[in-house]
Amino acid sequence: MVLLLVALVSFIIFRYVGNPVDNILGQEATMAQRAALEDALGLNQPIYLQYFDFLVSAVQFEFGNSYRGALPVAELILSRLPATLELAVTSAVFGVFFGITLGIYTAINRGSFISNFILSSSLIGVSLPTFLIGVLLIWIFSVELNWLPSFGRGEVIDLGWWTTGFLTMSGLKSLILPSITLGLYQMTLVMRLTRAEMLEVLKQDYIRLAYSLGLTNKQIYFFHALPNILIPVITIAGLQLGSVIAFAIITETVFQWPGVGLLFINAVYYVDIPVMSAYLLLVGFAFVIINLIVDLTYILIDPRLRDNQLKSER
Amino acid sequence: MKHPFLESDLYYNFKRTPIAVLSFFVFLIIVIMAIFADIIAPHTPFEPLTLNLLNGFTPPMQANEFTGTIFLMGTDDQGRDLFSTILFGLRISLFVGLMAVFLAMVIGVTLGLIAGFVGGVVDTVIMRFADIQITFPSILVAMLIYGVAKGLLPPDLRYEMSITVLIISIGLSEWVPFARTVRGSTLVEKEKEYVISARMLGLSYPQIMVRHILPNILSPVLVIATITFALAIITEATLSFLGVGVPTTKPSLGTLIRIGQDFLFSGEWWILLFPALTLLLLALSINLFGDWLRDMLNPKLK
């Protein structure tokens, strides 16, 4: 449903925004040239047919050619997807892991000097625009210290259908700065959420009961409180994964990371409509998948939801 | 007799929270500097006639080797005084941010009120649309709208209209939180006696919505507006940094940082540092203040 709507929006963009003919041929093209191109692009058919064609070809990963460079969009995106996914996953792991750890730490040691320090720096982290973090990291680690590369993926190994930077030293080194840039924002968000939820959960009666039963702090924090904060944290982390895709655009631009985001921003810049609409569809698809995973995780964690699920299936 | 505001918990807490006071005044100073940029700025960076290329790349607080002029924050490649450029850039950033928030607020509050008050199919359609939009990060939505708008405009207008387009894209990408909150509060207020009695008196829907419900739901709207303002400024800076924002002839903070990044490797660090610091200070002060405000007005977190 969501996907269909997203598809409709991306189709409308694809079809009506900008004039592909103008974009390809320029203003001075002859009428004959224009007509030929319109035919070739299928712009003369009735509108619902065009939408149907669009859907069919979208399912088959056919998005036509990019206006610029005339390469098939699907090929362009597929060739750049590994770079983006590797970056997104690395940064998400980094962000969620440190976010939850620090969130719990600051909730438990509320008011301590270190917690306050972490919290105030996290606020700076939230306020800092992603691109600024990236630029500052480049300044410190690439320009001043000259430790890490400032752009690109480094050496990548081609696995046929996938190119990976995980296997080479320079690939891993190149991954560090972009991942931190991208992960920092998620980390602060997950951290603040974890902290807020933790504080909320620690006020619950079952925690008070656990205390009054003389359970140790460790038992209470890890076996009683932690599972109960996971649901909201996973929800937000899942939704954030969407923002990761968006912020990947920024990170990729700052670090000239050859991923889908960089492709998209160039498409916006040059009004390359097929690439834009294909990217939109891709993001919509990613969201649907992520939501699915999040829902499944809920059921794994919460027995109440498990029972509801069973009931509704009966 | 003291003003009731001075007696309120809000003001009491404000006085007691140094961070809130500090961030509020930092923000105030920044805004004043931006408003009076014409008076404060020592140079007029966008008048080509007053520029002297010999002044290019002067480090901050050092006399230029050719002209001997001293610039507080140094100059960029074209000899523009960075301090003045930043002041004017601030003005653009603040203006875009403010207008975008205003647009988002008008759209969000209107749709939220209608959705909450009218209910039924209208509610479903509006909120369904909001749900879908919110799954996409606002910055992505803004980029898309920006790209689409640019595609729709004839090429010769694209350049002139870019600030308007930017405001519209950011505004359209941020209305959902307003709509959601307003709808929620409207649903609550709708059931209260004063609304029911207003209905019985035969007041029209718009009258009830604007005169009776709206004043009662303003405080969450205020909080969201503050936070959205910070967000809008960051979004603007980001888009401009990516090169899809304001034109380089009218640089905002984001554009300045983009320019500054180019000179990072050649050692002219100040061209990057000062705009970046300004943006940081601005975003931080609004965020800190918004954070405090949210804590105060959200009893759940208290």
Place this chain on the structure above:
Amino acid sequence: MLEIYNLDVNLSYRGSQIKALDNLSFNVYPGEILGLVGESGAGKSMTGLAIIGLIEAPLSISRGKIIFNKQRIEQNANAFRGSKISMIFQDPLVSLNPLRTIGEQLVETIRTHIKFGRKEAIEYAKSLLEEVGIEQERFDAYPHTFSGGMRQRVVIALALAPKPSLVIADEPTTALDVSVQAQILELLKKLCRERETSIILITHDMGVIAETTDRVAVLYSGTLAEIGKTFEVLNYPQHPYTKGLIEATPRIDANSLNSKLYQIPGVMPDLKEIPVGCPFHKRCPRYIKKCVEIKPPLLNERAACWLLDNEKGLL
């Protein structure tokens, strides 16, 4: 067994300290059930939390001693929590961890305090469940599959599992259906009598006090108004507030049919505005000049009221 001397609990509000519990002293004897009664906000629950050491900011214990079996516990309640003193909270719907089975929660508590192997702990947990009236087969069930009354039974099992010598029950039946309340109270009473465990029963219900407790302490605005054997306090109340509470309790008998229920005039003062003198004097039908000026101490080891000083037992 438990002795409390001059306990003050402060609430810090806008930088100043407000007394939430004021000079509270009382004892709990082995095996007895002590009722703690009063209006909402009188400090009943706070007393319970103070004993078990769960007072949190902005509240703090500012003065006084809590002595358990000759050891002071107000500074390190951790060592006593669960093993010696445990607590039952008001709402069973939220006092069990929703994501873990009741079996897991029982076994965890047992193994924290008693050196049992896994098998022994499971056996013991099942026998406890049996005792509180829950079938052993439900050992692996999650809390949400139980009703409120059943969950409170589980909580009782949890509270008794480490074999404490004192259980603080904070309104254990308020959130339950009336028909279930008596069962739960009877169960708690029976199990504690068998184990010679003392109970501090916190409630606002005089009926519950009459049926369940051996002694009763009446709290008003954080101060002890009256304390004594339940029978004596209920039949011969010495403090006007106790008297009011008793008269305000609905009765079901032929005489009271259609008669108007007595109300204590006014409301309990806000903590910020507790008057000088006796905290109750503004609502008291019989206050004298002294009541307005000086706060009465506990007289005759029974009630904090100047009337006892003037005209002995005339109330």
